[in-house]
């Protein structure tokens with residue numbers, strides 16, 4: 001019974017539906033972002049969508065197991081900069097804001113993502 005316990009981050013993000021909406025929203029933001037869209041020119045977007053949703057679900061404590069590659073291997077060859085990372089995070093915040101995710105939950109998710117920067121960048 002979850003009524004008496006604090007909601008998990010997964011619940012605060014809206015569970016499976018919320019995370020699906022965040023993922024789709026972020027893909028749309030990326031699509032419209034001239035700063036970073038070029039990185040995704042050869043990407044299988046359906047696969048990326050599935051794996052990103054899985055990862056956000058697992059990270060936030062949801063009932064998923066991420067089945068994609070490591071962040072290092074998945075981002076090798078893209079030479080991703082801090083500006084690229086910030087651009088993606090900006091899009092993510094916009095989407096979470098639009099979905100009325102609390103600032104506290106937004107920051108919890110961003111704090112879980114931040115340590116990945118070292119694995120994603122300049123590979």
Ligand code: HEM
Pocket residue numbers: 036039040042043044047048051052055067068069070074075078080084085086088113114116117120
């Ligand atoms: C917190 C930040 C990030 C997370 C959690 C993340 C997560 C992921 C995941 C789960 C995948 C799929 C892995 C797989 O295919 O096995 C992926 C792929 C990819 N990511 Fe990221 N990513 C992040 C940041 C970025 C940034 C900043 C960029 C560039 C602006 C980027 C560009 C890409 C590209 C281009 C692919 C597809 C690679 C391919 O087509 O093989 N990612 N990312």
